[in-house]
Amino acid sequence: MQKQQPSLVIFTDGAARGNPGPGGYGIVMFWGPHKKELSAGYRLTTNNRMELMAVIVALQSLTKKNLPVTIYTDSQYVVNSVEKKWLDNWIKTDFKGGKKNKDLWLKYYQLSKQYNVKFKWVKGHAENEWNNRCDELATAAADGNNLLIDEGYENSINIMQ
Template identity: 75%
Template sequence: MSEQQLQGHQLLIYTDGAARGNPGPGGYGVVLLWGQQRKELSAGYRLTTNNRMELLAVIVALESLTKKNIPLTIYTDSQYIVNAVEKKWLDNWIRTDFKGGKKNKDLWTRYYQLTRHYKPRFVWVKGHADNALNNRCDELATAAADGKHLLIDEGYERSLNV
């Protein structure tokens, strides 16, 4: 798309994460919408948590983008993510190097680096309700968690050996 075509468009991203057992096998699901274009992403992990998968969905969505500094809105059913970003909790966690045992430092740091190129607006949606795209993300996330050839959430598994 040309720069002129980009104007007036906004990328919409829907994300969800799931874990069976929390911790347990988990996965994330993402739906990206740009005008009439739609892309779905998902992956499963052998041992992780729901919050990690919720956050990884956002990260993977942003990392999949080829254009920087475009307007985008991320819809998630994770109040953990919405509050951490919109209420500026993350800024404090970064400033204090995650003191007090704040979890998921590896993923939050990865997300924070992405905010140099993207300033997403987060919108909370009720999970397992009437939002078809959030429900699709949930289907992708749970199918990934239940799949074969699960990946290793190295950040989570490394934290277990502390």
């Protein structure tokens, strides 16, 4: 009899103080009895970018490929873009019409091919303990020192100026 692997469960959240403004992401990952938390802050970004960045960083931190992964997020932007196949259409049309966050969506798309990713939406700032913990991590990161540079975002606004 083959031993069943524990399921990989990830909670993510993104935050921005102003939109755009300083931002951060928070991640809580569960693999069987193991729990890992990740977060980082950026000096200038948007909420949607941080929501998506949390998912990307979580997937980048995995060491085993081809795992079933369930990601819980309060971002309808992320859930709907993937689950309703909006992202597939954006890629086909090369993000025509000014769809935002192309750099991050392409990064997510490449990563997602290595896993069986399923998204589940959870209500933000509600009863979900792990979504609330991710929010704490994300906002603390946004309010922290030594903020990173969201090069994709800052380069895009420099081009428009």
